[in-house]
Amino acid sequence: MKAICNFIRNKINIRSTFYTIIFLMYSAQWIYAQNLEISHGPYLQYLTSNEVTISWSTSKNTISWVEYYEEDGSNFYQKEREQIFNASDGLKNISLQHSVTLENLKPATKYAYRIYSQEVKEDRSFGKTVATKVYKREPLYFTTQPLKKDQISVVVLSDMHENTEKVGSLLKEAEWDKIDFVLLDGDFVDSFESESDLYGGVLDTCVNIFAQKKPLVIVRGNHETRGIKAHELKKYFHFPEDKYYYTYKIGTTLFIILDSGEDKADSDIEYNGFADFDAYRSVQSKWLSEVVKSDEFKNAEHKIAFMHIPPYDNNRGQEWHGDLEVRSKFVPILNKAGIDLMVSGHTHNFSFQTSKSEENNFPILIADHKTRYNLLIDKTGIKIKGIDMDSKEVLNMFIEKDK
Numbered sequence: 001m002k003a004i005c006n007f008i009r010n011k012i013n014i015r016s017t018f019y020t021i022i023f024l025m026y027s028a029q030w031i032y033a034q035n036l037e038i039s040h041g042p043y044l045q046y047l048t049s050n051e052v053t054i055s056w057s058t059s060k061n062t063i064s065w066v067e068y069y070e071e072d073g074s075n076f077y078q079k080e081r082e083q084i085f086n087a088s089d090g091l092k093n094i095s096l097q098h099s100v101t102l103e104n105l106k107p108a109t110k111y112a113y114r115i116y117s118q119e120v121k122e123d124r125s126f127g128k129t130v131a132t133k134v135y136k137r138e139p140l141y142f143t144t145q146p147l148k149k150d151q152i153s154v155v156v157l158s159d160m161h162e163n164t165e166k167v168g169s170l171l172k173e174a175e176w177d178k179i180d181f182v183l184l185d186g187d188f189v190d191s192f193e194s195e196s197d198l199y200g201g202v203l204d205t206c207v208n209i210f211a212q213k214k215p216l217v218i219v220r221g222n223h224e225t226r227g228i229k230a231h232e233l234k235k236y237f238h239f240p241e242d243k244y245y246y247t248y249k250i251g252t253t254l255f256i257i258l259d260s261g262e263d264k265a266d267s268d269i270e271y272n273g274f275a276d277f278d279a280y281r282s283v284q285s286k287w288l289s290e291v292v293k294s295d296e297f298k299n300a301e302h303k304i305a306f307m308h309i310p311p312y313d314n315n316r317g318q319e320w321h322g323d324l325e326v327r328s329k330f331v332p333i334l335n336k337a338g339i340d341l342m343v344s345g346h347t348h349n350f351s352f353q354t355s356k357s358e359e360n361n362f363p364i365l366i367a368d369h370k371t372r373y374n375l376l377i378d379k380t381g382i383k384i385k386g387i388d389m390d391s392k393e394v395l396n397m398f399i400e401k402d403k
């Protein structure tokens, strides 16, 4: 009898152990599967009259895609939507960071979009899929630029140095319906040591406030060139032609984004032997010479340059190496070609350098680090408003268009 009891007890123990193992396996699998999430984004960049780039990141390696359609009042679920994959050379990319460019869009058109990521396990089998929500809620939208535009509205923030509260305060009363893009004029990170410096610093705040519907334009500052992940900045943002210097056209206004590099000499101890900015600025200078010869530049009604380090400030005789480099390599080209305005930062102090024939023959606005600058560009000129963190207007000026 005792032997029979022991046999039954052992059988029950084996069975309960078996069920416990199965339960734990399913739990582990469930927890594992639950861990896939869209960790940051999506955020829009380079929104023109016919294209846009959408970027985001996930907590696990995935393949990713965007579904989109021209807004027509229909429900996202009404029919199968066009899919554009994050892919290179015929293969879908497997990564944590994702970027999809939608091309051949119609000008001045509202589009609905949804991002998707599907987990790819180590054995290349597929796991769970995540997507932005559209069930009983509106999808995300963007509107392409028209081919002609009477008025362009740009918001500029400079030198935010990972201060999310400041970004939130400065953007809290912006009129988003009227704004075409937000430009970070450099030094949005302090030192790019980890993703949290980028996302936790400023980018997540931008996503929460505007970047899912309005594009973000990035100007590289000297602090973005610092830190162990500085070489990877391009992985997180879309730069046309894969360069930190580029042009961006809206209507008949051409924006020229320059990369001023570091502020001290390349040999400075602070750069640990990694800096090579003199040669880089020389190459960029050749590129700029070609830009100003292009029909796109010549035909543009307004030309506005953004560059983190100002070529001139109130520091005559006290300039650093970077100031003198951008002054000698970029300003003569811009002086000859003629631009309407340059917007810089870096000094953390507001300054306005008027046009001087022997130095900069275009005005330079130097943005401080605690003001939002709104540029309103139309055929009469450029209206500049400065708004502080308490939403008070601290600057109101107008640069009349040269007749």
Ligand SMILES: [Fe+2]
Binding pocket: 186, 187, 221, 222, 223, 308, 345, 346, 347
């Ligand atoms: Fe700076």
